[in-house]
Amino acid sequence: METLRFIGDNASLILYLTVQHISIVGVAVGLAILTGVPIGIAITQNRRVADAVLYVAAIIMTIPSVALFGILMPVLSLTGHGIGYLPAVIAVLLYSQLPIIRNTYTAITNVDPALREAARGMGMRPWQRLWRVEIPLAVPVIMAGVRVAVVINIGITAIAAYIGAGGLGTLISRGISQTDQRQLVAGALAVSLLAIVADYALLWTQRRLTPAGVRA
Amino acid sequence: MxxxxxxxxxxxxxxxxxxxxxxxxxxxxxxxxxxxxxxxxxxxxxxxxxxxxxxxxxxxxxxxxxxxxxxxxxxxxxxxxxxxxxxxxxxxxxxxxxxxxxxxxxxxxxxxxxxxxxxxxxxxxxxxxxxxxxxxxxxxxxxxxxxxxxxxxxxxxxxxxxxxxxxxxxxxxxxxxxxxxxxxxxxxxxxxxxxxxxxxxxxxxxxxxxxxxxxxxxxxxxxxxxxxxxxxxxxxxxxxxGDRTLKRLRLLKVRDVLNADSPSVRADESLDIAVRRMHEHDQGHIVVTDQDGRPTGCVLLADAVGRHGAAGDHARALPSPVRLDADLRGAVSSMFTHDAEWLPCVDEAGIFRGQITQRGITHRLGDTYRAAAHAAAVPADDGRPVAPQHFRGAAE
Amino acid sequence: MKTALAARYVPRFIPLPPLLPALAAAALFGLGVLVHATGLVDELASRWEDITFLSQQHMELVAISGGLAILCGVPFGILLTRPAVRRMAENAMQVLNIGSTIPTLAILALSMSVLGIGERPAIFALWAATLLPIVRNTYTGILEVPRHLIEAATGMGMTPLQILLRVEIPNALYVMFAGIRTALAVNVGTVPLAFLIGGGGLGELIFTGIDLNEPGMMLSGAIPTATLAVLTDLVVALVARFVVSRGVMPGDR
CATH class of the missing domain: 3.40.50.300 (P-loop containing nucleotide triphosphate hydrolases)
Incomplete structure (x- = not known):
């Protein structure tokens, strides 16, 4: 009850923090798509390079987010941005690479060799094949990777509140330090809800982007 | 069981x-x-x-x-x-x-x-x-x-x-x-x-x-x-x-339609003996074998009449021999391939054991239809005419 | 055969691509030189006692919460695949999937709001965050065992229990281990947050370092945390190598 009243009283603050949260995740994942998809496509050319890239990305994934923030801080403080928005965005960007690169790579390599053969037989150039056959078929799988990245990173951005990045984690961190049940629960609920809604919204987009002929 | x-x-x-x-x-x-x-x-x-x-x-x-x-x-x-x-x-x-x-x-x-x-x-x-x-x-x-x-x-x-x-x-x-x-x-x-x-x-x-x-x-x-x-x-x-009769060929072995009572003549025996045996068996050809009984060629009655010498000297090429345990489909296929009305048959050791003829095969396949027709005096199957087996006009 | 293999990328457990170890060694060496120049080594050495103590505490939390999660998650995942409960299994998985999108910090916060401060709420939250991937992978791993294997096993006269123990679980093990691996990676990475609600562990150095704006202190928490995460991952991968049949491991050929 208390919590509900708190939410009502602070609706505009919560909304502000939500927008801040979304902007960190949005910008970082957006950049991650711009880098991850081309990398994922490029590494389809060479199996060993692909293994190496995916392995490095997997190692980054195993580094705990708190540790990554910690490692980024002294490095970025050389430019005067040790805490706040920038390290948060960079961390999210890094964590988004694995799901996006891996899904892009898997999707492109999974395109039926017969289709590729047919496209070549019809006289398509490699670029045309990529644009007109491989990428359209890969889009839903890439989107699934984006979805995973977004959900993971909504959680990571919440932690970024501790390095001053703002977002909904602020409510939780304040709630913990002030042992304020209302802020704590409001923050936890808001960030959970955001993750769940984003998951469903992206799932919906993913289905929309799946060509009708490929839908199961 | x-x-x-x-x-x-x-x-x-x-x-x-x-x-x-x-x-x-x-x-x-x-x-x-x-x-x-x-x-x-x-x-x-x-x-x-x-x-x-x-x-x-x-x-x-x-x-x-x-x-x-x-x-x-x-x-x-x-x-x-x-x-x-x-x-x-x-x-x-x-x-x-x-x-x-x-x-x-x-x-x-x-x-x-x-x-x-x-x-x-x-x-x-x-x-x-x-x-x-x-x-x-x-x-x-x-x-x-x-x-x-x-x-x-x-x-x-x-x-x-x-x-x-x-x-x-x-x-x-x-x-x-x-x-x-x-x-x-x-x-x-x-x-x-x-x-x-x-x-x-x-x-x-x-x-x-x-x-x-x-x-x-x-x-x-x-x-x-x-x-x-x-x-x-x-x-x-x-x-x-529709080709079910041909499929039956697979079920039969050469042995099943073998005419074991087929004459042969050793290459060094005289042509007269060959002719006599052909007459005895009432057929227009005879298989020529070597000393061990392996077929090496054949003599046709038309070639032999009025000539003399060893059978081997007048022999023609032999249609390719088939093994006794081969399935009949292969044998019939071989007959068509070589345009032959009969084929010599050999055992595992390659010894001549008899011959198969198109007529013998036709007869064997037809047995079961005739038996059914006699027994029931009705068509063998659902009233469709049983396709007659047209091999090229039988020997003689 | 070859194209089919190439077309399907299967993440590997242990085997590093051949050029990687050399690269990694070089990078490590370079990093070492760099780190030494910044005085980080001295920094770490001066806190060595704290680091070992907190690492131990850290791993205790991982062992307890992760162990409990495996002990609960695997049987629960198996239970969900049994014909008797299969009708409700899909609904249960839906709930679990929604649950797995909830950020770990939120789980910790909620756990704290119910159980208060200390080790117990920390362990509970870690357990909950670890449980979901384990249950999910156990469940899908067993369901993915091809139908015809079950049919062959039944036709050979195996009892349902024999089928579970000798066919279903052994063939699902790789996928189950992948779940455990993900879960423990999440677990190790979340333990620092547990410090926030009084759970202890390396989070103490990290968050105090952030608060005091002392990068050296923070790194002496962050670096061991990252190392422990990678080590845990390696250990699970090694155990999987040992336990999972070679005939089921992908990517070995």
Missing amino acids: ITLDNLTKIFNTSMGPVTAADRVCMEVAEGEVCVLLGPSGCGKTTTLKMVNRLIEKTSGKILVGGRDTDTIDAVELRRTMGYVIQQIGLFPNMTVEENIGVVPRMLGWDSQRIRKRAVELLEMMALSPAVFLRRYPRELSGGQQQRVGVARALAADPPVLIMDEPFGAIDPINREVIQDEFLKMQQTLRKTILFVSHDIDEAVKMADKIAIFRGGKLEQFDSPDNVLAHPANSFIADFVG
């Missing part, structure tokens, strides 16, 4: 009850291969799976070795029957040896005995134990996997094998090879085998008895030759195909 008595299965589906097997009765003798044949959805697989109780029957009785299977625990029952399926179903987590050892292990064999048995079976399947025992299924080709699948089914030496389209997923060339191997094995093992197939050629090749199903009903249960020669109705006639 296996008796199905009014076996019935009714599935309750959302569309209402569906009868998958309708009062099926049949009996498979010990050591026989019975192929259950029919289009998809005809009830053959349901019938098969009721035997090892993967599907519980609705009513009827199944006797195996004289025992009512209802009186045996389903798990116990299945351990006494080898089971082979189309997808093979080797367990990927187990090596070949472990796969073969699954049932023996459940039966409590010790590991040495299991190893010995696995080695024995792999050798029987023409797979080197040293190479294959420790392999995992995914390291085998499709054909090798299928051989291991059969070995696994045979592991505990069950008297009965249940096979659900066992060779269905193998490419045609390998399938032929595996079928041949399997038949050879069956000749020594004499298992009682129920075998589902949708391929008439496979059925004709493998079966001692064919059971043809349609819509859950057993339409005909007979020997392959009878199914081909006397399809019980027009459905079966269509199913076995």
Whole structure:
């Protein structure tokens, strides 16, 4: 009850923090798509390079987010941005690479060799094949990777509140330090809800982007 | 050995009850291969799976070795029957040896005995134990996997094998090879085998008895030759195909139509003897052999009359000889290829044993039709005229 | 066969691509030189006692919460695949999937709001965050075992329990281990947050370092945390190598 009243009283603050949260995740994942998809496509050319890239990305994934923030801080403080928005965005960007690169790579390599053969037989150039056959078929799988990245990173951005990045984690961190049940629960609920809604919204987009002929 | 008595299965589906097997009765003798044949959805697989109780029957009785299977625990029952399926179903987590050892292990064999048995079976399947025992299924080709699948089914030496389209997923060339191997094995093992197939050629090749199903009903249960020669109705006639008489050729061996009372002459015997023997047997040619009795050529009556000398000096080229145990399809094909009305036949050692003629073959294939016509004084099948066998005008 | 293999990328457990170890060694060496120049080594050395003590505490939390999660998650995942409960299994998985999108910090916060401060709420939250991937992978791993294997096993006269123990679980093990691996990686990475609700562990150095704006202190928490995460991952991968049949491991050929 208390919590509900708190939410009502602070609706505009919560909304502000939500927008801040979304902007960190949005910008970082957006950049991650711009880098991850081309990398994922490029590494389809060479199996060993692909293994190496995916392995490095997997190692980054195993580094705990708190540790990554910690490692980024002294490095970025050389430019005067040790805490706040920038390290948060960079961390999210890094964590988004694995799901996006891996899904892009898997999707492109999974395109039926017969289709590729047919496209070549019809006289398509490699670029045309990529644009007109491989990428359209890969889009839903890439989107699934984006979805995973977004959900993971909504959680990571919440932690970024501790390095001053703002977002909904602020409510939780304040709630913990002030042992304020209302802020704590409001923050936890808001960030959970955001993750769940984003998951469903992206799932919906993913289905929309799946060509009708490929839908199961 | 296996008796199905009014076996019935009714599935309750959302569309209402569906009868998958309708009062099926049949009996498979010990050591026989019975192929259950029919289009998809005809009830053959349901019938098969009721035997090892993967599907519980609705009513009827199944006797195996004289025992009512209802009186045996389903798990116990299945351990006494080898089971082979189309997808093979080797367990990927187990090596070949472990796969073969699954049932023996459940039966409590010790590991040495299991190893010995696995080695024995792999050798029987023409797979080197040293190479294959420790392999995992995914390291085998499709054909090798299928051989291991059969070995696994045979592991505990069950008297009965249940096979659900066992060779269905193998490419045609390998399938032929595996079928041949399997038949050879069956000749020594004499298992009682129920075998589902949708391929008439496979059925004709493998079966001692064919059971043809349609819509859950057993339409005909007979020997392959009878199914081909006397399809019980027009459905079966269509199913076995318009060339069913030609398919029968496969069932016959050269030996079956051999005329053993055929004259021959040694190359060093005189032409007069050759002519006399031709007259005796009332035929226009005679096979010339060497000292050991191997055919080397032939002399035609037209060439020999009024000439003298050794038979060998007047011999012509011989139509290619066929082996006694070859199947008749190959022999007939060879006749057409060489435009020959007869072929000399030899045994394993290559010794001349007699000849086969187009007329003899026609006669043999026609026997069964004539017998039926005499017996019933009705057409042999559903009123369609039985296609007469047109070989080129018989000899003489 | 070859194209099919190439077309399907299967993440590997242990085997590094051949050129990687050399690269990694070079990078490590370079990093070492760099780190030494910044005085980080001295920094770490001066806190060595704290680091070992907190690392131990850290791993205790991982062992307890992760162990409990495995002990609960695997049987629960198996239970969900049994025919008797299969009808409700899909609904249960839906709930679990939604649950797995909830950020770990939120789980910790909620746990704290119910159980208060200390080790117990920390362990509970870690357990909950670890549980979901384990249950999910156990469930899908077993469901993905091809139908015809079950049919072959049944036809050979295996009992349902024998089928579960000798066919279903062994063939699902790789996928189950992948779940455990993900879960423990999440777990190790979340333990620092547990410090926030009084759970202890290396988070103490990290968050105090952030608060005091002392990068050296923070790194002496962050670097061991990252190292522990990678080590845990390696250990699970090694155990999987040992336990999972070679015939089921992908990417070995």
